[in-house]
Amino acid sequence: xxxxxxxxxxxxxxxxxxxxxxxxxxxxxxxxxxxxxxxxxxxxxxxxxxxxxxxxxxxxxxxxxxxxxxxxxxxxxxxxxxxxxxxxxxxxxxxxxxxxxxxxxxxxxxxxxxxxxxxxxxxxxxxxxxxxxxxxxxxxxxxxxxxxxxxxxxxxxxxxxxxxxxxxxxxxxxxxxxxxxxxxxxxxxxxxxxxxxxxxxxxxxxxxxxxxxxxxxxxxxxxxxxxxxxxxxxxxxxxxxxxxxxxxxxxxxxxxxxxxxxxxxxxxxxxxxxxxxxxxxxxxxxxxxxxxxxxxxxxxxxxxxxxxxxxxxxxxxxxxxxxxxxxxxxxxxxxxxxxxxxxxxxxxxxxxxxxxxxxx
Numbered sequence: 001x002x003x004x005x006x007x008x009x010x011x012x013x014x015x016x017x018x019x020x021x022x023x024x025x026x027x028x029x030x031x032x033x034x035x036x037x038x039x040x041x042x043x044x045x046x047x048x049x050x051x052x053x054x055x056x057x058x059x060x061x062x063x064x065x066x067x068x069x070x071x072x073x074x075x076x077x078x079x080x081x082x083x084x085x086x087x088x089x090x091x092x093x094x095x096x097x098x099x100x101x102x103x104x105x106x107x108x109x110x111x112x113x114x115x116x117x118x119x120x121x122x123x124x125x126x127x128x129x130x131x132x133x134x135x136x137x138x139x140x141x142x143x144x145x146x147x148x149x150x151x152x153x154x155x156x157x158x159x160x161x162x163x164x165x166x167x168x169x170x171x172x173x174x175x176x177x178x179x180x181x182x183x184x185x186x187x188x189x190x191x192x193x194x195x196x197x198x199x200x201x202x203x204x205x206x207x208x209x210x211x212x213x214x215x216x217x218x219x220x221x222x223x224x225x226x227x228x229x230x231x232x233x234x235x236x237x238x239x240x241x242x243x244x245x246x247x248x249x250x251x252x253x254x255x256x257x258x259x260x261x262x263x264x265x266x267x268x269x270x271x272x273x274x275x276x277x278x279x280x281x282x283x284x285x286x287x288x289x290x291x292x293x294x295x296x297x298x299x300x301x302x303x304x305x306x307x308x309x310x311x312x313x314x315x316x317x318x319x320x321x322x323x324x325x326x327x328x329x330x331x332x333x334x335x336x337x338x339x340x341x342x343x344x345x346x347x348x349x350x351x352x353x354x355x356x357x358x359x360x
Contacts, residue, residue, distance in 0.1 A: 013084035015051035016077035099137040102159040104228040132169040140165040163230035171222045171247045181218040182242030188217040199329040203355045218243045234261040254352040256335025267294030
């Protein structure tokens with residue numbers, strides 16, 4: 001979008017400065033020379049071209065004399081632009097209300113992001129803009145291809161995209177300045193076995209240690225409470241200073257999902273699979289599949305897992321025995337068997353632990 005164009009969805013407003021720019025190009029002169037011919041300052045022409053100033057009756061009169069285009073035409077162009085901008089602003093306001101209605105505002109009060117009081121719709125919108133550091137809530141309704149998400153299957157509806165972006169923006173804004181450490185993939189690879197061993201530990205012990213270990217590698221592990229209709233378990237984002245955000249939510253945070261989500265995101269980081277705004281769906285899908293494969297192989301090496309599958313016996317005893325052999329929590333084996341449809345989703349769930357991790 002050019003400086004003299006305002007757009008929102010299918011609404012586009014062209015500032016008359018775009019036509020002035022075309023006139024200058026057709027005359028093959030500089031903005032300074034055009035300003036001299038018009039009898040105004042170069043600064044004023046620059047502001048007109050960049051849609052920072054409106055065409056007044058006086059300016060329209062001068063433009064008519066220089067260009068041969070009537071005063072009424074110049075004023076009509078300005079009026080058309082002004083009306084279209086109002087339409088855009090009204091549409092944005094309506095959309096902001098619709099988006100705000102998709103977001104459970106109690107979440108922000110319950111988790112201390114805003115004061116625990118009653119808010120009008122207008123106040124909610126203002127608080128959300130401030131909290132998320134965005135000019136308009138309409139920013140939230142676009143799927144962010146520049147971020148890798150764990151669990152994108154639930155992003156078919158706008159409310160899922162909106163609420164997932166809310167969680168991501170909160171985590172991003174609260175973690176971007178936590179460290180100046182740049183991502184160190186060599187360090188990260190070295191500590192992967194230690195992280196894997198943590199599956200056998202209580203979260204009260206491993207979580208603080210895990211955060212410190214990752215921080216040394218330039219990775220900010222940031223946990224967020226689940227938000228209704230937010231369809232992500234984890235996400236990664238690279239900051240400008242070289243550090244990386246690794247967001248984990250407590251959505252469906254049984255032990256098997258937590259560890260798979262964590263290693264999935266670490267797979268993105270190690271493979272440098274950070275996303276581009278211009279990436280197509282197939283490339284996005286391929287990166288997700290690679291991260292899934294990385295997590296599966298770290299947690300349960302493929303050759304060992306296939307040997308276990310070949311036995312064809314999925315009892316409490318065989319799962320426990322295999323977990324001891326792999327030095328990993330049995331819930332991870334149960335989760336893998338359920339995901340691969342070797343056992344039903346309701347079988348052996350007593351192996352799983354619901355983590356009550358102190359997030360943030």
